[in-house]
Amino acid sequence: MTEFLHTYLNLAPVTLMQGVIYAFVALGVMIPFRILSFPDLTAEGSFPLGAAAAAAAIAAGLDPLTATLIAVLAGFVAGVATAVIHLTLRLNTLLCGIIVLTMLFSINIRILGKPNQPLFSYEMIFDMILGPFSSLLWWQIGLVGVLVVVFSGLLLVFLKTEAGLAMRAVGANSRMASAQGISIWRQTILGIGLAGAMCAMGGAVMAQNQSFADVNMGFGVLLNGLAALIVGETIVGRRTMLQQVIAPAVGAIVYYQVISMALALGLEPSDLKFLTGAFVLLMLAIPRFLGRGYAVA
Amino acid sequence: MLTVKDLRKTFYRGSVNERVALDGLSLSLSKGDFAAIIGGNGAGKSTFLNAIAGELIVDEGAIEIDGRNVTPTPVHKRSDLVSRVFQDPLAGTSASMTIEENLALAIRRGKSDRLKFASTPARRKLFREMLARIGLGLEDRLDHSVGLLSGGQRQSLSLVMATITTPKVLLLDEHTAALDPKTAETVMRATLDAIERDHLTAVMVTHNMQHAIDFGNRLVMMMAGRVVYEASGAEKAGLSVEKLIERFHIVDDKMLLA
């Protein structure tokens, strides 16, 4: 028991850092799944795209802020690609996502010029903003935490505007949305683009945090984000927009602490994907057996 | 206000299931006209309304609303001209949003999406007033989720949403058919009030011939995708259900019921 606690406490800050970074991904999963009712897998490609774009830009000598911005834009474009494929070809949204994320794998290698890119000798967003405190983990957590709060806050404000209401209407009842003069095309493109931008932001921050970008770092990201989202919604609820927007960040932080405990109990990191899958399945199954629909996809 | 000329629409053209839904339909309504449309099942009434709303693009013919040719215009781009109440109470409102949010969507119909807060005190006051007119107590439930409302309440909300911006043409497709008789009457009353108050041009599909005779200033009968009989003014005033049945040898039960 004491050994577990010891290991857990050692892991906690590191997994907390991961948690706040993955909050971006959880936000980027929440938008398609909850706001637009557009089950989407693009996160698996836009997350490493964000990492690759940021890393390549930094390695090319750009400042980390510009690099992060480029990454976010690239993620937006990836989301738009998935949305446009769905809207024009009427293919299943999941298939559109798979097509885009598979294509992104090649694109990401092209961007990096190789499968991975170490960034140890470059200035990162952490160095730029935190200055002398940049190597302190708690300061890093604080910085990313503030960014997550700002992004979530902006998203919440947006969803309460007329434009945000229009986007929500598309996910809630698209026939009614059209009848109210809302363009399904425009809202879907904007929303899925926004989701891609969030995921890419996560990837860009992750790459800068670990000073390393790898084209394989997206593997399993979507399920992690979904698991985090479900955990968050279970904790804070999803009745109001405020709850719906807070849930991803809360969920991501709690979820990675649970993972940290699992690791402290002696599980191998490679076991986690199985456990995440099992967890998501369980969360989908419980309401089914209780007779209540929990609309994830 | 609404002019349709020679509308034609065929579903599954060229296949064994080919169905001619509109077969050269023409109709012209002046501002303030209220037309009740009757006709048997499959006569093309819903197809006609879908064509006006833009949910369906016709194969041939022209649709003009308020002087604008909207024949090829998609639904969302003609929503500033047309609004509608669907037959299905679930179709016209969004269950997961609040009453206020639904109304906020409707009041911005035809405008571009703005980055302005959707909820303002002035708007809430306006919404309360509009809801109070129906008399179902919805004015005190602005923050309730629409999914919690009954079918009749949802349909009433749909009606308020459809009339909140004073559309050029209001479309009603058997919008009380899914309701119990008492609720249907409440919704019909609210409909007539709204049409009268705002002098709306309206097209109402109904299976209730008495309603078609009693309400509106025009009566249109459709059969096989065409207008087969039209009455207005004194002729309409002199109609009765019996006369219509006799004249058209109506044997369709559904038209007599309700």
Ligand SMILES: Nc1ncnc2c1ncn2[C@@H]1O[C@H](COP(=O)(O)OP(=O)(O)OP(=O)(O)O)[C@@H](O)[C@H]1O
């Ligand atoms: N989306 C569609 N796809 C294929 N056929 C259709 C479609 N919509 C309508 N039809 C066909 O077109 C014809 C006219 O249908 P419509 O729904 O307009 O009739 P209606 O007058 O509204 O009938 P009802 O009184 O039953 O509502 C019918 O034969 C119908 O089967």
Ligand SMILES: [Mg+2]
């Ligand atoms: Mg019909």
